[in-house]
Amino acid sequence: xxxxSIEWTDAVWNLVTGCSKVSEGCRNCYAERLWPRLxxxxxxxxxxxxxxxxxxxxxxxxxxxxxxKPRRIFVNSMSDLFHKDVPFEFxxxxxxxxxxxxxxxxxxxxxxxxxxxxxxxxxxxxxxAGFEGAWPREYTHVWMGVSVxxxxxxxxxxxxxxxxxxAVRFISAEPLLGPVDxxxxxxxxxxxxxxxxxxxxxxxxxxxxxxxxxxxxxGWVIVGGESGPGARPMHPDWVRSLRDQCQAASVPFFxxxxxxxxxxxxxxxxxxxxxxWDKCSSRFNxxxxxxxxxxxxxxxxxxxxxxxxxxxxxxxxxxEIPEVKP
Numbered sequence: 001x002x003x004x005s006i007e008w009t010d011a012v013w014n015l016v017t018g019c020s021k022v023s024e025g026c027r028n029c030y031a032e033r034l035w036p037r038l039x040x041x042x043x044x045x046x047x048x049x050x051x052x053x054x055x056x057x058x059x060x061x062x063x064x065x066x067x068x069k070p071r072r073i074f075v076n077s078m079s080d081l082f083h084k085d086v087p088f089e090f091x092x093x094x095x096x097x098x099x100x101x102x103x104x105x106x107x108x109x110x111x112x113x114x115x116x117x118x119x120x121x122x123x124x125x126x127x128x129a130g131f132e133g134a135w136p137r138e139y140t141h142v143w144m145g146v147s148v149x150x151x152x153x154x155x156x157x158x159x160x161x162x163x164x165x166x167a168v169r170f171i172s173a174e175p176l177l178g179p180v181d182x183x184x185x186x187x188x189x190x191x192x193x194x195x196x197x198x199x200x201x202x203x204x205x206x207x208x209x210x211x212x213x214x215x216x217x218x219g220w221v222i223v224g225g226e227s228g229p230g231a232r233p234m235h236p237d238w239v240r241s242l243r244d245q246c247q248a249a250s251v252p253f254f255x256x257x258x259x260x261x262x263x264x265x266x267x268x269x270x271x272x273x274x275x276x277w278d279k280c281s282s283r284f285n286x287x288x289x290x291x292x293x294x295x296x297x298x299x300x301x302x303x304x305x306x307x308x309x310x311x312x313x314x315x316x317x318x319x320e321i322p323e324v325k326p
C-alpha cells in the first residue's frame with residue numbers, strides 16, 4: 001500500500017481515494033488510469049467505487065506508526081486531501097497524526113489551495129484553540145505544495161499557497177504543459193537576525209522556519225513530463241527555464257522525468273515502439289492549437305516511452321531536495 005516509484009518520495013499515504021478533475025493538468029490523471037486495475041485486484045478502497053466516489057479511510061491513520069525508519073511521505077497520491085468532499089474534521093485527524101509522527105516528513109500536494117488555506121484557518125481556530133503558537137512551529141516536518149501545469153495555474157495557486165504557513169512550500173510542475181515564470185515567488189533565503197528575540201523574526205518564528213509574512217516564497221520545485229496514454233510532449237526549454245530560475249534563487253530543483261516524449265532531430269523519422277512524433281513549440285501551451293508560423297522554434301518530439309526517455313536534463317539528473325532543521 002505504501003510502496004511507490006515516485007522519485008521524490010519514499011512512500012505514499014493514501015487516506016483518501018477518489019477525486020474529480022479541476023484543470024487541464026487532470027486530463028490524463030494517473031490515479032484514474034490505475035483505478036480499474038486496483039479495483040480488479042479486489043482492493044477494498046476501490047472495490048464497488050468509481051473514480052469520482054471520494055472516500056476517507058480512517059483505518060489508515062496509524063499507518064506511518066508502522067514505519068520506524070524516517071521517510072518522506074507523499075500524502076494522497078490517489079486523491080486530493082483538500083477535495084470538497086473531505087470533511088475538515090477528517091483532515092484535522094490527519095494533521096494530528098502527522099504531529100505524532102515527527103520522525104517522518106509529510107508532503108501534501110493539492111490543486112485546491114483555496115480550501116487548503118480555509119482548512120488551516122479552521123484548524124488554528126477550532127482545533128488548536130488555546131494552543132497559541134502551535135502552528136506552524138511544531139510542524140516543520142509538514143510541507144505544502146500545489147500542482148502547477150501552466151502559467152494560469154501558477155498565477156492562481158501559488159499566491160494562495162504562499163499565504164498558507166508551512167515549513168516548505170513547493171510546486172509540482174507535472175505534467176508541465178507550457179512555459180511558466182515563477183521568478184517573483186522565488187526569494188533567496190536571508191536568515192533573520194534577532195528581529196523579535198534570539199533567532200526569531202518579528203512574528204515569533206524561529207530562524208530556519210519560513211514565516212508567511214516575512215518570507216513568502218517557494219522552497220522547492222519539482223518538474224516532470226506527462227506519461228501514459230494521451231501524454232502530451234514537454235518542450236526542454238520549459239524545463240530549463242524553471243531550472244535556471246531555481247538556480248538563480250538557490251532553490252532546490254528536482255527533475256522527475258521527461259514522460260513519454262524525447263527530443264529528436266527535426267528531420268528524423270519516427271522511431272520506437274510507439275512509431276509516432278509530435279511538434280512542440282517553446283512558446284506553445286497545450287490546448288491553444290499548434291501553428292509553426294505563429295510559434296517558431298518548433299522541435300521534433302518522438303514518443304519513445306517513459307523508461308527510454310529517462311530523467312536526465314543536460315547530461316545529468318537533478319535530485320535536489322530541501323533540508324529543514326527542526
